[in-house]
Amino acid sequence: MTQGPQLRLGKTMVPGILAVILFAMMGLITLNTGFGAMTGFPDGTAITSEIGYAMFDYTALQSTEGNLGATEPFLISFLLIAIVLDAALDASLVLAKREEEGEPVTALSSTPDSTDTASGSGSVTGGPGNEPAATDGGEEQ
């Protein structure tokens, strides 16, 4: 018979009060702010196409109704995000790599007595090609 995960109640919940207080305060502030009426999007506009045109700098194709023309171009951001995602993938792989000789694998480490090519590389952009023998329990080579 297994026991399901238990929610930890009691003293650990005390810091949560702060979250409640924050909600109350910001709620009060929001309700006291006089927002205007919502200007929605004009009828008949294809939102997704507009998003696409904005993202890829297709200003000629963007509609000019309402405030839609004021949408900013995001091409550079798109490219940057691609790089960032790539980097994140490599980082997570490096972090997840199992240790080969009982030492945790750290980025930019250069242990001279290590014969392992992967740990000696020290560079993150080694590409996804350096797949070690990732088995449970580090085994000696």
Next chain:
Amino acid sequence: METAFELAPAIVLLPLAAFVVALLFGEYMPKKGAFAGIVATAASFLLSLYVLAAVASGGEFQETYFTWAAGDALSETGETTIEFTFGILLDPLSALMLVIVTLIAFLVHVFSLGYMNAEGETGLRRYYAELGLFTFSMLGFVVADNLLMAFMFFELVGLCSYLLIGFWFRTESAPSAAKKAFLVTRFGDYFFLLGVVAIGATFGTLAFQGDSSFVAEASSAIDANETLFGFDAETWVTITGLLVLGGVIGKSAQFPLHTWLPDAMEGPTTVSALIHAATMVAAGVYLVARMFGYYALSPTSLAIIAFVGGFTALFAATMGVVKDDIKQVLAYSTISQYGYMMLGLGVGGYVAGVFHLMNHAFFKALLFLGAGAVIVLMHHEQDMWKMGGLKDKAPVTYYTFLAGALALAGIIPFSGFWSKDEILFDAIILGLEEPIFLAAYAMGLLAVFFTGFYTFRMVFLTFHGEPRSDAARDPHPIGWNIKFPLVTLGVLALVAGVANLAPVGKLTGLEITYLEFWLDGQYGGYADLTYSEYGDTVPFETTYIAGSETITLLIAAGLGLGLAVGGAVFAMVLYNVPEPVPHTENLGSARTVLRSNYYQDEYQVWLAEKFTLPLARTADRFDQSVIDGVVNGVSSVSLFGSSRMQRLQTGVVTNYAALIIAGFIALLLVLGVLGGWFV
């Protein structure tokens, strides 16, 4: 003659150079620094004579050499700046004192060759260096042109006295005596310092002479009926004068701060001759003479000076009667004679006081040096009951000592008679008009009898009769370096009275009171520091007995001389016998009181233990618990706070997040309330 005045600082600085030379090179010099001191003091003496001649031919000199602080300060009389300077003032009084001090310093240096070097004393380099430093300090004090510089050299002189009294510091009594001297004089100097500060704060100036001196300012303040610090101007002048007098009483060993001088005899006899007879204790009286224009403005302080002087004269003379140590008798005699000088100054007898100062310097130094010669003769035995019959064995010593004793007792025609008689004359002509001074006169007169008695008791016990010990039968030979100073001073004790033969001048009508003319500025000098100027300021009237000066003169002189001779004859009857007996034991309990110095020492120790010690303990406890407590408390608050703040860093990330959120909420609250977001 301008060059004399330009060279004047050398008078003060040459002994300082001797100090440095003796200190640095004394070990390598043949007499351990004695020649440096002798040369320096001889040169200073010659320069002082030169300066004396320059003043005599109609000159006076005041120059500021160095301003070490100057600034804005609002004084009570409206001066807006104050300056602290080093400068010299050469006028008849200071020129005279320079000659006296340098001459005696020179003779003491020569005498030391025979007293210290020939007797094989050790540590002589230190001795001559300290003598040089002392001479420098004393000369600096004499030429000081403002009160603060005088105070600084006053203190320096006290330091040298401490060093020299404690010369044989490996004994038990000498360092203790040195400490006692320093502390007692320091106690008086504390009041002196208060007086200096008060005068500076009141008048904005500390100069002795000139239109901008504090004397002139005080005099104009009194004339204008100003109020100084809430007191009437004359009262304030009295108060500040009495504060300065505290230092004078300490340094010149007047009652009640006289207790240090007999103990100061622990030092070498040459030191006693220089410091505790002729120069350092003269510093107090010299200061009163220097500031006489200031004291003359207030009759109360003059009365107090006269009374203290007269009382001390009698008080010390009674104690000198029962002492057995030759130096102790001379010590009490010094205290008593300085009492006379204070009496003389207090009754407005400026010339009389200064005349006695000069004569006393010579004959007391002579007596001390003679005692030093006796001590050398007696192989360092100082008890008079072990001496006797020395007059045949050491005639030079005997005759010079006798000259000094006759001068001390005041027997005509020796110098002491003329000056003491003039003091008593000035006292009686004032006392007949103001009865309070008559009491001081009476005490001074009675002390003449005791002075004659103890002086000749000392002479007869030491030199006459049969030798009472082996040392007296076979005395140690003494050389020329002891005899030469004795002879010089002996001659001076005999003839120095010629400077101011006032009774003779008054009776015959001759103008022979040279010292009076000298101090009156008739040869040279500043107009506001003259005897006649002081005489105009002193607010007392004097009368004569039966309206005639001659009769008063003869009566006063006759009384003084008669009592002195009477005391001498009484001593002769008792002690000029082959085998004298201690007659003082017949006095019984009076003798015990006198020998215990009226229990003044015990009284002062009791005062210190009962009042100063608990006060000091309370102050110490206050300092340690309150002041240190506050300082430690600040640091402990900081430590406590920091140790509590440390616990905020738990290392658990969620706590840090909670703290961030809490701070953010607080910030929002503040901004919201100030920005009106919640209304």
Next chain:
Amino acid sequence: MSVGVEHYVLLSLALFCIGLFGVLTRRNALMFLMSVELMLNAANINLIAFAFYHGNLTGQVFALFTMALAAAEVAVGLGIILVLYRNFRDVDVTVPSEMRW
């Protein structure tokens, strides 16, 4: 009643505070990470709402990028949790407490 922007803001605020509650109280590192995700998504809702309020699509595009970033962050975060587990043998966030004096 018409749905004004303040309703959207309140919704995003509620979501944010729930996420914040989780960050402050949860001890499991994975649940901690999930709460962080909640907060990111709350911000996204805010962005979308105000894009509609101003009639401008910038907010929506920005929200897309935020989502991409959130994914990247989760990838790295999970890697960190793995290393944490290797060093401390426990995914409780209160166990590693060495970042202090």
